[in-house]
Amino acid sequence: MSPAPLEPLLAAGAPPMRTRKGWCTCGCCSKVFLTMILAIVVSMYLALPSLPPTPPGHVAVISPFEIHTVTDFLGAVKSGIMPGNRKTELPLMPEEVVKYLSTSYVEWAPEPYKTQLSSDSVSATLSTAPPLARIMMAASGMSDILRAALDSLSIERNMDMMKKRIWHGMSPIPPARWESMGLSKSENIDAALSQIQLIVGLFEYLHTPRVQGRLRDIYNHIWFEFDILQDVLDALEVSNGRSKPVYNLPALWQEYIQSYLFENMAFQSRSFIFTNLLPLYNATRSEFLNQPGSAFGEAEITPVSQHHFRVLNSILDLYIETEFHVVPHTAGFVYRHEPGNVTGLLSEDESSWKRNNAIYESIQNARREDFQIDYQRKIKETAEMRFANDEHSSFGQKQEAMQPIWDILDRADTHQIAQPQILNPSRVEEEDWVRELSSVDKFGYAIYEMSKGQNEEEWKNFLTRLELGLDSGWEGMIGVENVRQKATLHWINGPDESIFEDDFADAREHFQNMVASQSIPANLSTTTFLVVDSASFLSFSSTPGSSNRGFLNVVLVDFDPASNLIEGYNGAFKIVDQLVWTELYPLVEHFHCASLDAFWALARNHPSELYIGATTEIQRRAWNSLNN
Incomplete structure (x- = not known):
């Protein structure tokens, strides 16, 4: 079942907020300005309160947002090529804008922006930071050290490495490694399913309220920085007697993340999962159905049949979890530039990230409940159709001991009807x-x-x-x-x-x-x-x-x-x-x-x-x- 569109949350108040009076500003980090930004990041990191120890095998997470996404984005908005080799139809950022990214607002912004962005309320270092440095600090998560201390995150090391591959549009596991490790063979099916479970588990992790909330707020923070930059660039053009630029950096940022990056992550992962589950599913279902009728006695199922039953059940669980988890979740990601959404989406409550996380969790719980209700309804319809058509009659339809067998076959048939990609998976695309x-x-x-x-x-x-x-x-x-x-x-x-x-x-x-x-x-x-x-x-x-x-x-x-x-x-x-x-x-x-x-x-x-x-x-x- 395709997930229903989610209403946007109020954006978290932890990122700086643009108000009618001006901006609350912050800094950031960039490989372009590595020397300068390193000092900022190190000093802010040292200012972090003591974080709880991470569990064994985990690494601490200051920002679940992959920081180099920003520089990848800037390359994309000049070339027009988005993640997944898609081409945007939005106006692109001209090459001449690049020089402003690496130069402090103080040096080129027209008034009143120059004064607002270098006000006494901003630290001396950050008030002179170039726009790109401010954006990169937002992406690093170091712009909110209190949030990092109060809401510390961690991720299992293997999952973290898997996240880096998936975030950057790579196949979760190179096909050659899948084959070399023998994961397409039935004798290694448990290991194969555990690898796919790791992929699904990563998306489940990314969609937990605390992690999704951190991604949401970092995305919004970066959106605001691009919004500030766009306003200053617009004012600069007008002050020089020219019309406002046609390109829109906040709109490009929204499209890059929501319509391309996250969509590509989900597409590549779903394609990999369905492609590699298909031969395992076909083989297991075939072996399960080919068991002699005596194997499914009234008392108990034979050990061989129990194995196939367990494996088929695990595969079906992965199918349903993939359908629920391996999709983009961008609830609360701002999109104020769109017509009809110019006000009212942004909270000015500094502690609102906790409240927004709770709202997101309630939305997810409701979505899960609706998802399960719809799923059970489809299974019931499949079972009724089976009774009407007398399918699988060779198993002895009236035997009470056969009910688990009927249940799993009904599940399998339901999946094939509701998820056509099971039998016809999309191909993983060029990375x-x-x-x-x-x-x-x-x-x-x-x-x-x-x-x-x-x-x-x-x-x-x-x-x-x-x-x-x-x-x-x-x-x-x-x-x-x-x-x-x-x-x-x-x-x-x-x-x-x-x-x-x-x-x-x-x-x-x-x-x-x-x-x-x-x-x-x-x-x-x-x-x-x-x-x-x-x-x-x-x-x-x-x-x-x-x-x-x-x-x-x-x-x-x-x-x-x-x-x-x-x-x-x-x-x-x-x-x-x-x-x-x-x-x-x-x-x-x-x-x-x-x-x-x-x-x-x-x-x-x-x-x-x-x-x-x-x-x-x-x-x-x-x-x-x-x-x-």
Whole structure:
């Protein structure tokens, strides 16, 4: 059932509010102004009251909003290409506006805006911050440190990494990894369903009142900053004798987030879920129906049938949870620029975020109740149709013990009628980062050869297996035919540079010198490099399988042991070959949304401390049983 449109909430009062008297302002952070903003963020972070400790395996969340979304948005409103490769029909932001984003209002805003935006009520640092810096601080969540302390959030590490992929329009799991881990096979169906449950669980997490409320308020805060910027830009044009611009930054921001970003997140995830559930659903339902009639006796169901019953029930649960959770939830996201919505949507109560969260929760509860009522009604209609048509009569319709069987078959039939995408799933589309890389000549990493004891033939065989392993990560992805040819490794012989086995520190120093002397080939990462040591070399010696694949070492260039506060972390981790191009590169180098220590923390769950992608409790229990 498609969710009914939700009425907008009153926007939270925690973000700054534009009033008829002027603006309450705040600051922000940007990679464009990293040096200046870093000092602001650090000082505000240090001002945070003590936060409650995060649960084991979780990370604290100051902002659930991915901060680089802002810079992605600014690129989109110049090109017109929105998430999901959609093109906006709204007027675009001209290139000449960019200079104002990086310049303080004090330097270019006409009166009365210059005075209002540099008033004594604003701190000296923030009053001179450029518009982009103010916006980025809003996105970081650091503009409301009291809210961060009073309403602290956390997220499970695996879910956080999954969130970064999904937020940026990536397939939740690369198709090659799904196949390599054997998740399409019936013997691994529990592990497969647990991975899909992780995806659904992420959307459920994002739609909880506290998390959705934080996303809502950060979005609204950024909307206000763009609204301020638009007013000042309009006034600037008028003061220079020109007409107001036709572009509208708040409108573009609303469309980017609500109509494209969140829609693309849901579309890609739903497509992945329905595509990968379909063969599991078909196989399980077929095996369930093919059980001999004697298997469904009056007393009890056989163990084999119980297994199929449990699995089919789990799949149907995932279908219904996907339908409810894996959709955009933007209740309370402001859209004041639209006709007929120019007033009345914004609360001026500074504590209104709590009240708005409660309103949102009541809306969600009502939506869930309506959803369940509609679902049960459809099941009842399906059962009545079955009785009328005498379907599945081979099971013995009058046996009371058969009722659970009838119930689950009615559920399955209902799903197929109500959710046509079950049998005809949409295809996961080309990922945005893949399309964006199509315009570059090459991309990739420098890689150090630091293993020892191999002859020329052994090394040649290793290179062949490495190339095949890395390239296999692209299999099943859409639109990668051109891009996969541009993935590049620039080899550096460690011994030739007096860098030997396991000496990552010397390799790091050597690479830093290469960066300083600008001797790194163009378009290769200057923040991360790869290493082949003896263990990595040996990992490629066996035939790849679901539990064994070759790996490479990933090393952070600017890691400083003296300032490191993460116990056990040495600025490096091991990653399975198939994820170098399809997870490491997009998340670290392209989107700049994941740190190497986050990968390392997840790799520690693996018996070999190897990063293999997001994992679930079922997989980790299996590893623990091996260790014990």
